[in-house]
Amino acid sequence: MxxxxxxxxxxxxxxxxxxxxxxxxxxxxxxxxxxxxxxxxxxxxxxxxxxxxxxxxxxxxxxxxxAKPDHPPTFVPLDPFTVNLADKDVDRFAQVGVTLEVEDPKFADQVKAYMPAIRSNVLMVLSHKTAGELLTREGKEQLAKEIMRESVRPMGIELDDEDEAADDTPKKKKKKRKAAVESPVTQVLFSNFIVQ
Missing domain, CATH: 4.10.270 (Myosin, subunit A)
Structure with missing residues (x-):
């Protein structure tokens, strides 16, 4: 039991x-x-x-x-740039990889057609920079704006530098100025950034 x-x-x-x-x-x-x-x-x-x-x-x-939901963004990678920088006291160089984001594939084909002129313009911008300018976040953001402006210039698109226009022109001239042109390049992306 x-x-x-x-x-x-x-x-x-x-x-x-x-x-x-x-x-x-x-x-x-x-x-x-x-x-x-x-x-x-x-x-x-x-x-x-x-x-x-x-x-x-x-x-x-x-x-x-x-953003257009009918197609994903189109990216146009540029070959890496290696340039001597404008530092006077020391020989310094930068290696920068750039990719352009464009609004549509048709414009990507147009960018590829103008690639030698675009690369030349970007090289000119990079070669006038110093290491001190490129090492800061603000310097990189300014470089991206300049690359965006220079990448569409060979195609006849002139973008105003917003920072300079805001500082240099009086308010009366701003009203007379033409409407701002929208860039078909929506963003400049850095794939690598080495300063030595």
């Missing part, structure tokens, strides 16, 4: 541990769902607060307006 009560006490404890595991799993699922819902609400609240600023929401909207 001693074996019968031992078997009866073992069975309820096994069934109770299964119930406990099921209850803990259900509680864990509810906690995860609640955490996910809270995270979604916080993200929605943060994006609504950005909407009050005005500018924070408009910038992404403009970027989405330019």
């Amino acid at each position: 001693a074996t019968a009560p031992a078997a009866e006490t073992a069975a309820p404890s096994g069934g109770g541990s299964k119930k406990l595991i099921i209850i803990l799993a259900a509680v864990l699922v509810l906690v995860l769902l609640g955490g996910g819902a809270a995270l979604m609400l916080l993200k929605k609240k943060a994006s609504a607060e950005d909407g009050e600023d005005g500018e924070a929401v408009e910038a992404p909207v403009k970027a989405k307006a330019k």
Whole structure:
């Protein structure tokens, strides 16, 4: 008889541990769902607060307006550039890999047709830079703007340098100036950047 009560006490404890595991799993699922819902609400609240600023929401909207869902972006890689820099005290050089992002494949073919002139213009820009200018983030951003301007110049597209135009021209002349030309090159990407 001693074996019968031992078997009866073992069975309820096994069934109770299964119930406990099921209850803990259900509680864990509810906690995860609640955490996910809270995270979604916080993200929605943060994006609504950005909407009050005005500018924070408009910038992404403009970027989405330019993006064409019917085709992926087109990239035109340029062969790496190796140039002597304009440092006077020490001989320094830079090796820079550049890829142009363009709005459509037709313009990519046009860029490839003008590649010798584009490479020449980019080399001229790079050779007038010093190592100090290229080592800072601002210098790299300025270089990207200059490369964008010089990469479309052989095709007859003249882009205004926005920074210089804002500083040098009075407000009256800005009104008389022609509308800004949009560049078919949407972005200049650096694939490698070595300064020695």
